[in-house]
Amino acid sequence: MATVRVSLPAPSAVEDSELLRKACQGWGTDEKTVIDILAHRDAAQRSQIMQSYEELYHENLIKRLESELSGDFEKAMYRWILDPIEREAFIANEALKEELNYRVIIETAYINSTDELLVVKKAYQHRFKRSLEEDVASNTSGDLRKLLVGLVSTYRYDGEEVDNSLASSEANILHDAIKKREFSHDEVIRIFTTRSKCQLNATFNRYKDENGVSISKDLSAGAPDPFPSALRIIIRCIVSPHKYFEKLLRSVLNKAEIDEDTLTRIIVTRAEKDLKIVKDMYEERVNASLANSIGKQASGKYKDFLLALAGN
Template identity: 45%
Template sequence: MSTIRIPEVVPSPAQDCETLHKSCEGWGTDEAALIRILGCRNAAQRKLIRDAYQQIYYTSLIDCLSEELSGDFRKAMILWTYDPPERDARLANEALKSRRKNLTQLQVIVEIACATSPHHLVAVRQAYASLFDTSLEEDIISNVSLPLQKILVSLVRSYRYDKEVVDSSIAKTEAAKLREAVQAKKLDDDELLRILSTRNTFQLRKTFQLYKDNYGTSIDKDVIARGKGIVESVMQVVIWCLDTPEKHFAEVVKASIEGLGTDEDSLTRAIVGRAEIDMIKVREAYFNANRSSLDSAVIGDTSGYYKDFLMTLLGSKI
């Protein structure tokens, strides 16, 4: 479900490094060449390029991109070039250190905890500790107040079984427990958090389905019906990321381009983060919700090399 276009014949990492190095030499930068190479390589290939660049030129490719590029294009290109766990660790740290702890920042933590694989979450936590000399959990505790702190720590500590195993009787029982907590407006309830932070996503989707079947409304709508605060909004994102992450990221893209101005950070995060995971499904979800294409929305709200790079990750031929 990746949208990036990897060429049938991929040059060696050394060859790619030579082209990248030449693109940054002399007067001006060949941004199109950078996009053509890095935008058309998967995570494993980008790692080989980063390692080879360091060995050949005794300098970091990330540092080179930072020096040569600017603006939203630079940020997007650097995020894409990072190893995915390091990328998410840096995004999490940036969100937690932000003075404003609104939904835009806090949903970054939820996405990492709930819309990625258990193995990726472990790798992000390891990268976070290595980069920042503290744990992701410690920084959540230091920077987020209760009850959101309790919710987020429970989620990032989880390690879900990632196989398709579903027990309908457990799903029915736990749907009732979720309903009880939601009705009581206890979104940091221990049982609710145990269910959401430990059950595999297939089990949770069955639980959410039975919740709707048994109580006549979906759990995310039930949560929002209990209040319009930040806790309810974050819990809605938790449910979306566990149940249908493609719908969540389609909403992130939509929110980033609505109104006056564009939230480039959110738009970049959504496209860079999902291009190798489920961007085809995000595209479909966006179209189903808005009756217009995600590609057209990106083209209409971005420009220059930033637009070209995002469209390359979306699979367009620039």
Template identity: 40%
Template sequence: MDPAERDANLVHEAVKKKDENYILVLIEVSCVSTPDHLMAVRNIYRKLFSCSIEEDVASSPALQEPLKKMIVNLVSSYRYAGEHVDMDVAKLEAAQLSEAIREKQLQRNEVVRIISTRSKSQLRATFQQYKEDQGTDIGEDINRQCSSQVGRMLKSAVWCLTSPEKHFAQVIRYSILGLGTYEDMLTRVIVSRAEIDMKRIKEEYRARYKSAVTLDVAGDTSFGYRDMLLALVGSED
């Protein structure tokens, strides 16, 4: 499929599932995509399914508030794609995020607004300001302070917006840990990122898990499926 059509179909399947792993699809498509790609996904979705992504997310029985509100805002966003950054805004919003995380109030309107409307360049500046102010990474603080589903999904959104290789390395690792393989997750990541940022994902995976994507995928899959995945992943440098 064309990438936008593929993502539209992935989203359509994901909104019907209660499994948290499928909620990640909504986070990935809305946060990793460029503004124009996300708009293309939304346009194709309407043509294929005679409704909008926003409608289906808002009415999905698999999603509960306040997570539903955050995802509706994410899938309906159209961000500025340039490099301009306002450091005064970054300082203010880093402080707002810090307060919300410290008080475990991730559903606050300003948190949803910041994550769903600010450009990726602006968010990188805000998250860097957060690190300078707090001495810790915002993703680590969300993970430590807020163990709820909203917290886990917000951390994934933060990574997808500014460091997608961290998110996808973690998804690959999770999909092959333990008995069996989450084939949907593993296939989704490798197919969708093969021609975009697989090199960075492999570097992040090796740095974090002290192993190679190719080695771990080969050890957890077999036959033609394994060969297809390894061909897409490419050789390790």
């Protein structure tokens, strides 16, 4: 369930283009109009607007907006108007720059279905002339590399068949490795990177049944370390993507310092998909409106834009 409220009936792409052009001309930019239009059009409509804008004014709308807007608002708008698949490829590429954001790579690999991930990988190759796999491989190192490259590489089986005896034996393998704190054991990496989501879910359930404690809990014992943290993110993405995003949203909105990149990513990527569900879970959990929480962290047109995407 999406939060984006698409205008009904929406004006034509030509009408939208004319208003956007007007909003970008002269001194300053009429940012309110930009938000009023673009935050209320779905992906297909945005794509038509970009095409029609290009035809009318021989100018790329994305580039024009990049030069008109600034800061977090510009970044959020840039991500929003990209085609959703291309946006995922772009976000994955950004996550590999300078300070590696492995959380984003895990989301790319696990929130998507097998075929959705494939489409993102094709878009990545089209845009960057390299594979996502080689970029993940050359921007990471050590055990984390083995895990992340495996995650984005595998064309995972998406069927619902589960092999229960396999789930049991692999739950034992995981438990033995975790007990010895050998989180990055080859067998752990093999299981996490190659098994289907349904099979992994069964393995995690078996783990809890047999040991009386969840695998996530076992992984969180001890000093913070990126490798078991990455495994825990994977588990959350597999077990419940909605809960995963709700928890992430909560952690972002309750930090002293705002993490705009993560906040933008959640709102922009989920707004047309399932943000309504995530928002409801969030509001029930914190007993406050998401709009209120965003309002405390973000400001200006950035805030207005996020609120519009979140359905306010």
